[in-house]
Each structure stands twice: as C-alpha cells, then as structure tokens.
Amino acid sequence: MQTGLVVGEDADHRALSGNEKAAVLLLALGPDHGRPIWEELDEMEIRQLSRSMVGLGPITQAMLDELLAEFVTIVSSNGALSGNTESTERLLMSFLPADRVEVIMEEIRGPAGRNMWEKLSNVQEDILANYLKNEYPQTIAVVLSKISTDHASRVLAVLPEELALDVVQRMLGLDPVQKEILEKIEATLRTEFMSTLSHTQRRDSHEQMAEIFNSFDRQTEARFMTSLEEASRDSAERIKELMFTFEDLTRLEASAIQTLLQAMDKKDTALALKGANDAAKEFFFGNMSARASKMLQDDMDAMGPVRLKDVDQAQGKMVSIAKDMAARGEIIITKGKGDEEMIA
CATH class of the missing domain: 1.20.5 (Single alpha-helices involved in coiled-coils or other helix-helix interfaces)
Known part of the structure; x- marks a missing residue:
C-alpha cells in the first residue's frame, strides 16, 4: 500500500506510547483503509489520536515494521511516516465534515479551552480588542458577555474609549441572545479569527x-x-x-507633556519631580507657565525630605497616566534614542 510519506533513514529508533502507536497505524492505513476505524471512534478518541499524530515527527521504516508486526498486520510501505499538522488535518478531512475537523485542529493549535468562549478568554486582550474593534458594538457586547468577566474588563480597557462606552451600554441592556445568532457569531469567530490566531507571533x-x-x-x-x-x-x-521610564517622559512633545501635567494631581507631580534629576526638572518647568513653575517649586521646597519609595510611586503614577493617555490617543509616546535627529 502506498502511503505517500517519506522515509527518514537516519532517524533514531525510539519507543512509542500507546496513543502514538495507534496514530502511526492509522496514518499508515491512510484515508481509505483507516476510515472504518476512524468512524468507530468517539470525539474524545479522535482528539487524542489527532494530538498524538501531530506530534509524531519522523517514524523510520524499522519502527513502522516493528509496529506492524506487533499488530500482526502486514503493510508494505515505501517509506517512513511523518506526523504533522498538515498530514493529520488532510487525513481527518477525508472522512469527517470540514467544520468538525476545523474544531479538532483548532483545539490542537489554538489557545487552550473546551469551547469558543473559553478559548477567547485565553487570547491576549490587545489582540482580541484589535479584532473586535472592527465589529458592530452589539456583536462586541455579545462576545464580551460570554467570556470571563476579568478578561472582558481588560479587553474593554484597550478598546477605543467611545466604542468601549457604547459596548458597555449595550451590555447593560443585553437581552438573551437567540441560539442561531450565537452560533453564527461563534462560526464567524472560528473561521475569521481563531483560524488565523495560530499564525500570530507570540x-x-x-x-x-x-x-x-x-x-x-x-x-x-x-x-x-x-x-x-x-x-x-x-x-x-x-x-x-x-x-518606558520616568526619564522617557522628557522625550514627549511640549503639547503632550502639558496635557499630561493637566491630568496629574499637583501633589503627585511635586513629589515625582522632588526626586528627579536636574535635566528632568528643567524640562518639566520649561513646559509650564512661569507662575505654575514657581508654585510647583514652592510646593517641592515645602515638602522637606521625602522617602525614595514615595518618589518612585509618584513617578510610576505619572508614567502610568501617560501610557493610559497614549492608549486613548490623547498623547503620542515615542520611545526613541536620545541621539536621533529630526529633519524638517
């Protein structure tokens, strides 16, 4: 029987587990002879064998012969087997519906989870938000209502603010979703998002x-x-x-630093600058009015000695607020080298 698979003559001989032996045998039988066996397996068995098949790697002729002898089956093969994602999916497609194969392979390749909503809860929030922002707000509301609440909160936090508020309002008034609509959303997520997620770089x-x-x-x-x-x-x-550190704030454009200072509590700003180096202080003072600069310096002088821990917290708060404002599009953060030149 021709398996269409390539011999790995120099591959090492190795012991196979029970699942791996079954996977090798079914891969060797191919779609025609293996179909009756696959059709007798339940969903869990198919998943277990598919996982083993994907991870097989090269199977030498000697290993195949030993296995076939063990099963008291004589199979003439021109080569060794190589179990991988493509060969496994191709074999499953020969006897299972495409949508069922897609679910099985998606579980093998994609984020962990027993169903679509558990899988989405394991997708990095910025990646999920980047996909959802192009969907209708009502669709986003349905999706976020189905995933874990902590993950939904993180996704909302990175969506554009106006869209996020719209979604929140729709989630508050969300009625029970019809099964047909929910299944359609799941199918769309599976084909348009989850199927491409496995190719996304970590x-x-x-x-x-x-x-x-x-x-x-x-x-x-x-x-x-x-x-x-x-x-x-x-x-x-x-x-x-x-x-991105406190010192990197000195690379912000004048308009950005002024916007940031307006959003800061004056006490936190004074505390943050109290422990800053002279260059950072000069930068911040230079982006304030003379009156505001004088008042801030007076506040800093009136503080007296301060704890380094308190300074770190204030500077960290300023950095966090800057990053939040950048995420909302209110300012632009450029993390560049200090010696980069701008040419007009």
Missing part, C-alpha cells in the same frame, strides 16, 4: 519583561538589572530599550 518575551521591570521600585529594578547584565548583557540591553 509576544516578545523581552517586551513583557520590560513591562515587569517598569513596575519594579527603583531598588528592585537596579538589583535585577545588575544580575541580568552579568548573566546576559544582550537581554539586559534589549529590556532597557523597551522599558
């Missing part, structure tokens, strides 16, 4: 770690960064490039 781990470092207090950040520099200078430099 978030850069350095970017994620940079955000973690941003949340550290000054001493903790310095301690971890010093250790990281000793272990991997390249990783440390990459994280430094991605971090």
Whole structure:
C-alpha cells in the first residue's frame, strides 16, 4: 500500500506510547483503509489520536515494521511516516465534515479551552480588542458577555474609549441572545479569527519583561538589572530599550507633556519631580507657565525630605497616566534614542 510519506533513514529508533502507536497505524492505513476505524471512534478518541499524530515527527521504516508486526498486520510501505499538522488535518478531512475537523485542529493549535468562549478568554486582550474593534458594538457586547468577566474588563480597557462606552451600554441592556445568532457569531469567530490566531507571533518575551521591570521600585529594578547584565548583557540591553521610564517622559512633545501635567494631581507631580534629576526638572518647568513653575517649586521646597519609595510611586503614577493617555490617543509616546535627529 502506498502511503505517500517519506522515509527518514537516519532517524533514531525510539519507543512509542500507546496513543502514538495507534496514530502511526492509522496514518499508515491512510484515508481509505483507516476510515472504518476512524468512524468507530468517539470525539474524545479522535482528539487524542489527532494530538498524538501531530506530534509524531519522523517514524523510520524499522519502527513502522516493528509496529506492524506487533499488530500482526502486514503493510508494505515505501517509506517512513511523518506526523504533522498538515498530514493529520488532510487525513481527518477525508472522512469527517470540514467544520468538525476545523474544531479538532483548532483545539490542537489554538489557545487552550473546551469551547469558543473559553478559548477567547485565553487570547491576549490587545489582540482580541484589535479584532473586535472592527465589529458592530452589539456583536462586541455579545462576545464580551460570554467570556470571563476579568478578561472582558481588560479587553474593554484597550478598546477605543467611545466604542468601549457604547459596548458597555449595550451590555447593560443585553437581552438573551437567540441560539442561531450565537452560533453564527461563534462560526464567524472560528473561521475569521481563531483560524488565523495560530499564525500570530507570540509576544516578545523581552517586551513583557520590560513591562515587569517598569513596575519594579527603583531598588528592585537596579538589583535585577545588575544580575541580568552579568548573566546576559544582550537581554539586559534589549529590556532597557523597551522599558518606558520616568526619564522617557522628557522625550514627549511640549503639547503632550502639558496635557499630561493637566491630568496629574499637583501633589503627585511635586513629589515625582522632588526626586528627579536636574535635566528632568528643567524640562518639566520649561513646559509650564512661569507662575505654575514657581508654585510647583514652592510646593517641592515645602515638602522637606521625602522617602525614595514615595518618589518612585509618584513617578510610576505619572508614567502610568501617560501610557493610559497614549492608549486613548490623547498623547503620542515615542520611545526613541536620545541621539536621533529630526529633519524638517
């Protein structure tokens, strides 16, 4: 029997688990001879075998012969088997409806979860929000009402503000959704979103770690960064490039920093600048009116000595407010090198 699969002569011989043996056998039988077996399996068994088949990798001729002998089955094969996503999906498509195969493969490749709504709750909020923002507000309301509440809150937080408020109002007045409409939404999400999600690159781990470092207090950040520099200078430099710190606020345009200062509590601003370096103080004072600058300096002088922890918290609050305003489109944050030149 011709399997259409390629021999891996130099691959190592290895032991196979029970599920892997069954997967190899069914892959060797192919769609015609294997169909009667597949049709006798229940949904759970099909999923288990499909997962094993996807992860098989190369199966040598010797391994195949040994397996066939074990099953007391004589199969003439011109080559070894290679179980992967494509071959598994192709085989399933030969005897299962396309929508059923799609669900099985989606579970193997996509985010964890037993159903569509559990899967969506495992999708990064900015990725889900980026997809949903192009949908009707009523559709978004239905989707967010079906996923976990904590994840729905994070998705709402990164949606455009006007759209998010519209969605909130619709969620408050949402009636029970007809089964047919819900199934249509699920089908659309499965075909238009989840099917392409597996090809989306994972978030850069350095970017994620940079955000973690941003949340550290000054001493903790310095301690971890010093250790990281000793272990991997390249990783440390990459994280430094991605971090957005209080000092980076001095790279904001004048209009942006003025907008930020208007949104800040004056006490927090004074406390944040109390521990800033002279260049940062000069930058902030330079973007205030002479009267506002004088009042802020008086407030700082009246504070007397302050705890470094309090300064870190105030500076962190200013950074967080700036990032929130940028997410709402109120200001633009550019994280660039200090020596970059702008040419008019």
